[in-house]
Amino acid sequence: MSVPYADLHLQYQTIKADIDAAIAAVIRDSAFIRGTYVDAFESAFAAAIDAKHCVSCANGTDALFIAMAALGVKEGDEVITTAHSWISTSAMITHAGGTVVFCDTDANTFTIDPAAVENAITPRTVGIIPVHLYGQSADMDAIMAIAQKHQLWVIEDCAQAHLARYKDQQVGTFGNAATYSFYPGKNLGAMGDAGAVVTNDDDLAMRMAMLGRHGGLTKHQHKIEGINSRLDGLQAAILSAKLPHLQQWTRARQKAAAVYNAGLNQVKDLEIPHVAFDRTHVYHLYTIQHPHRDELAKYLSANGVQTAINYPIALPFLEAYSRFGHRPEQFPNAHRQQSNILSLPMFAEITADQQELVIDLIHHAFE
Numbered sequence: 001m002s003v004p005y006a007d008l009h010l011q012y013q014t015i016k017a018d019i020d021a022a023i024a025a026v027i028r029d030s031a032f033i034r035g036t037y038v039d040a041f042e043s044a045f046a047a048a049i050d051a052k053h054c055v056s057c058a059n060g061t062d063a064l065f066i067a068m069a070a071l072g073v074k075e076g077d078e079v080i081t082t083a084h085s086w087i088s089t090s091a092m093i094t095h096a097g098g099t100v101v102f103c104d105t106d107a108n109t110f111t112i113d114p115a116a117v118e119n120a121i122t123p124r125t126v127g128i129i130p131v132h133l134y135g136q137s138a139d140m141d142a143i144m145a146i147a148q149k150h151q152l153w154v155i156e157d158c159a160q161a162h163l164a165r166y167k168d169q170q171v172g173t174f175g176n177a178a179t180y181s182f183y184p185g186k187n188l189g190a191m192g193d194a195g196a197v198v199t200n201d202d203d204l205a206m207r208m209a210m211l212g213r214h215g216g217l218t219k220h221q222h223k224i225e226g227i228n229s230r231l232d233g234l235q236a237a238i239l240s241a242k243l244p245h246l247q248q249w250t251r252a253r254q255k256a257a258a259v260y261n262a263g264l265n266q267v268k269d270l271e272i273p274h275v276a277f278d279r280t281h282v283y284h285l286y287t288i289q290h291p292h293r294d295e296l297a298k299y300l301s302a303n304g305v306q307t308a309i310n311y312p313i314a315l316p317f318l319e320a321y322s323r324f325g326h327r328p329e330q331f332p333n334a335h336r337q338q339s340n341i342l343s344l345p346m347f348a349e350i351t352a353d354q355q356e357l358v359i360d361l362i363h364h365a366f367e
C-alpha cells in the first residue's frame with residue numbers, strides 16, 4: 001500500500017457525473033468567460049462563507065493584488081504580514097506598490113503573532129494581511145483590535161481556510177476583504193487556476209470587480225485602469241458542482257485529523273498541530289513538528305508515504321527578500337518551524353488503513 005499526499009482524481013471519481021455535466025453545459029453554452037456560470041458561483045460562494053459580495057478572479061494571487069489595489073495601496077505604504085506563508089501573500093504587497101513588513105508567527109498556531117504586529121506598526125503602516133495558515137484562523141480579535149486602534153485595513157488570506165471559524169464566525173468576514181484560492185489542491189479546488197475576493201463593503205466590491213475586468217463592468221466603459229483577471233466559465237461551473245460537498249469534505253478532513261491526533265500524540269519529540277480553543281481548523285494541511293523532520297520524511301517516503309514541507313524557507317529568508325537582510329533571530333518561531341514542519345497525507349477520502357500505515361510507520365521510524 002502507498003499513501004499519496006493528496007488524491008485529486010479520487011475526489012473527481014466521487015462526483016464525476018456532476019463535474020462532467022457541468023463542463024458539458026459550459027461548452028454547450030460557449031460561456032467561457034464570465035456569464036451565468038460565473039455569476040452563479042459568485043452568489044453561491046458568498047452565501048457559503050457568510051459574505052455579502054464575492055468577486056471572482058483568475059487565482060488567489062491576483063485576489064490579493066486586486067484587494068490591495070482597490071484599497072489604494074501606494075508607494076511608501078507599509079503592509080504587515082506573516083513570516084510564514086506562500087510567497088503570493090508578500091509578493092503582491094510589493095506588486096501593489098507597498099513595502100512588505102514581516103512579523104514572526106506565534107509559537108503554536110503557525111499564524112501571525114499579534115504582539116509582533118503591534119511592534120511593527122509605524123506611521124507608514126496602512127494594513128495587515130493575516131494568513132489562516134494550514135486551515136486554522138489567525139487570532140482575529142487581537143488583529144482587528146490593533147487595526148481599529150491604528151486605523152488600518154485588514155485583508156484575510158483565506159487561501160487555505162475555506163469554512164474555517166474563529167469564535168464561531170467564518171474567517172473571511174472579519175477584515176475589509178478576504179482572498180481565496182481555488183488552486184486544484186486547496187480545500188475547494190478548481191481544475192485549473194481560480195480565485196476570489198469577498199467583502200461586505202459595497203463600494204470596495206465594485207472597485208475590485210472593475211479592477212479585475214479591465215477597469216469597467218460595462219463594455220468600453222473603462223472607469224479606471226484594470227487588469228485581466230477573470231474567472232472562466234468552466235472553472236466556475238466545476239466549483240459550483242463541488243461547493244455543495246465542501247462541508248462534508250471538511251468534516252472528513254477533521255475526522256482524519258482526529259485519527260492522526262489520537263495516533264501520534266504520544267510519539268516522543270513529535271508535536272501534533274496545536275489548535276487554539278476558540279478556532280475550528282479545516283486541515284488544508286495536517287502539519288506536525290519533529291526535530292528530525294528530514295529523516296522522518298525520508299523513512300516515510302521509502303515506505304510509500306508521501307509528505308511535503310510547507311514551506312521549507314520562511315518568507316524573510318527567501319532570496320527574493322535578501323534586500324531586507326533579515327536574520328533568524330528576528331523571526332525565531334518561523335525559523336524554528338521551517339526546519340521542524342512536515343505535512344502528512346491529508347485529503348477527504350483518505351482511508352483508515354492508509355492513516356494506520358502512516359501512524360505505524362511514524363512510531364517505528366526511530367526504533
Ligand SMILES: *Cc1c(COP(=O)(O)O)cnc(C)c1O
Nearest residue numbers: 059060061086088159181182183
Ligand atoms: C495558494 C495560496 C495563495 C495563492 O493562490 P493561487 O491561486 O495559487 O494564486 C496565496 N496565499 C496562500 C496562503 C496560499 O496557500
